[in-house]
Amino acid sequence: MKQTMQHEAKLFAQYLGVKVDDKVLLTKYSDAIEKLKFSLNEKEENILRYLLKMPFLLPFIDGAWAFLKPENGIRKRILVMNALIETQPQYVQFFLNQKDVPFPIIKLIFRGLVAVLRGIIGVLLLLLFGWK
């Protein structure tokens, strides 16, 4: 696996809350991107380089793209990682509730608000960096 692809896979896995030393997952990601031919354009490549250096920006930028540019190439790749994580038994607890969740509506509203706030900050960042 190419070094950059490995870094990218680690970035996305970490962003989605998964341990970064899962080699099977990283290899599968690289394999999927190759087979699906999800290439990035020059601008997206540049943005990805920045995000690799500043991973803390990803939730904000991703949130902004979700509003403004859902078909963005980087988002497509993050979704691939998400689908791979969803189909690994060790991460199933991120997707299926084993027990009834206490105060689910409050948690849902909180999650939603956090996501929207990140999206708004992300839009400002996109404007600031000229990545729109």
Next chain:
Amino acid sequence: MEIIDYIVVGSGCTGAMTAETLAESGKRVLVLDVGIENESPSEVNADFITKRYTEKQQADFFLGKEFEVLSENTHPNMPQQMAQRKFMTELTDRFLPVASENFFPAESLALGGLGNGWGLGSCVFSANELKKVGLSTDLMNKSYKIIANRIGISGEKNDDASTFCHNNFIDLQPSIKLNPAAESLYSQYRKKETYFKQKKLYIGRPALALLTENKDNRQAYSYKDLDFYTNEDNSAYRPAITIQNLLKTGKIEYQKGWLALRFWEEHNYSVLECLHIETNKKKLFFATKLILSASTLSTARIVMRSFQKRDKLPILCNAYTYIPMVYWPFIGRRNIDKFCGLVQLAMFYDKNADHSEVAMASIYNYRSMLNFRILKQMPLNYADGMRFLQLLSPALFIAGIFHPADYQKQNFIQLQKSNSLSGDTLFTNYTFEENEANQIVETEKLYAKAFYKLNCLILSKISTNAGASIHYSGTLPFSENEQLFHLSPEGKLYGTNNVFVADGSGFKFLPGKGLTLSLMANAHIVAQNVLKNV
């Protein structure tokens, strides 16, 4: 030259039923088909939850070995197709090319045709609907019963949906057990029944071509929630089951690899020219009677080529809207093992209160198609969206609304010469006139309000492209008057002596209820007419 008694073109729901009826006569029946099969059907040894918690290779199962499910090269009207069902639409772009700006029908060259992806909803058409379609109520009601006994249908005998689903014309196995969220949603309806009935809305359990009791060599449904991936023990009816049973018992012959191109008649027999999909060689088959049941669009292609005319033919297609929604009392609930991914409830809207123009919403619990497909459509960053969806998914429902369809003069199909392997391309056009479009919007609003009344939060209303319902008919309408590109009420193609059409080509109206059971019932009637030598 070998003349076969009956040649049936196609092995989908109508081809299978035609072949079965004809085979009962003891005469020689040959089914000709392209017959693409699922080369590596998935083995199921666990239910959805066990698989998700234990199986290391589940990505291959859920996403496909080539990650097909994530691919962007999907059929425009089948974007959610599972890897296990890709075979259904394989090679159609090569052998059934379509050119259009607005209508991309889904077609199949598979053994069992589009019946492989049938949602199993089995509704009989009302007397008013049958009249508009151009079918005899008496004959169809008898035929519904025969087909139901062949394929096995489960459902509720007496609820508010039963007059729309089966009207007690057919024998039913007990209905499937509802998932807890659907059970709860249904109890909400029972409490507010008066409001719904005032709005001419009725909710109940749909009749499904799904066994809840063992039948012949098929087993009862086992609630493993892998319905979109496999068909364990053949509990769901698929036409390939009929074809394989008929083959096993030696009642029919089956030749695969053949794409029917055109026919002509000589003396007292029909000649069918076919193209082999692997060798591209052509071959002639000879039959005393030829029965076309290749699907509405494929049959139209064959007939247009055979008559060597470039006429525009009419076409009907149900408009389709889907509504993802959250039933908030189930947010954050734990996931259970025994679960059903098939349609749970059906909501019918009887606009004229006379069963003449009924729209139907099929209500599904969303789970086994995995969260990432929904996540993709949410305007949230993926990391937060993932956690958000974990809470939301036990409460997620999808309602798919089928709107009834009448002829509109601007909608047509036409065969045009091209460099394709069959030598032509189907040009299609399908748009909605203002009145029809307004009616669709009104119906969508009515359904949205109804779901809101049931404590559902509507996430969006998605009006799909024309063709997404995968319900097509009306290219060769039934007619009492003999005219080219029309069918006699018995299913015989005017302008021929021995060619019959047993698929939905003749249906002059497309009710909003699922049409598959009616297609099969009509195919049985046409096959009987073939035997009677009408």
